[in-house]
Amino acid sequence: MIEVADSWAPSTPPNAPTAAIYLRVDNGTGDDDRLVDAELDRCTSIELHNTTIDEDRIMRMRLADPAALEIPSGGELLMEPAGLHVMCIGLDAPFREGETLELSLILESGIRLEAPTPVENR
Numbered sequence: 555m556i557e558v559a560d561s562w563a564p565s566t567p568p569n570a571p572t573a574a575i576y577l578r579v580d581n582g583t584g585d586d587d588r589l590v591d592a593e594l595d596r597c598t599s600i601e602l603h604n605t606t607i608d609e610d611r612i613m614r615m616r617l618a619d620p621a622a623l624e625i626p627s628g629g630e631l632l633m634e635p636a637g638l639h640v641m642c643i644g645l646d647a648p649f650r651e652g653e654t655l656e657l658s659l660i661l662e663s664g665i666r667l668e669a670p671t672p673v674e675n676r
């Protein structure tokens with residue numbers, strides 16, 4: 555079975571144009587898979603990002619390499635602060651603590667995982 559073991563999103567300040575979502579997917583199947591897309595009706599578009607720190611110590615986000623989004627058989631994909639994240643672009647309204655986001659994850663195999671995601675500040 556492949557499943558979202560944990561997902562959460564920090565609340566956002568008023569008028570924030572973007573928001574990050576973090577999660578863990580566990581893969582208990584015998585097949586490798588990969589996260590390829592996500593859907594959330596609160597966003598104009600979604601990108602899968604990775605965070606890197608440049609030589610000048612500035613944090614930057616860029617599109618994640620597909621290799622980094624693998625969900626290996628018997629393993630997990632971990633998306634966490636300062637690393638991989640789902641980037642919600644064109645946020646319609648701030649994420650408010652206590653609400654639940656109806657996030658869906660699309661895997662390379664065609665599997666679609668529903669991931670109700672609480673907004674909480676960890």
Ligand SMILES: [Cu+2]
Pocket residue numbers: 574603604615616639640641
């Ligand atoms: Cu990002």
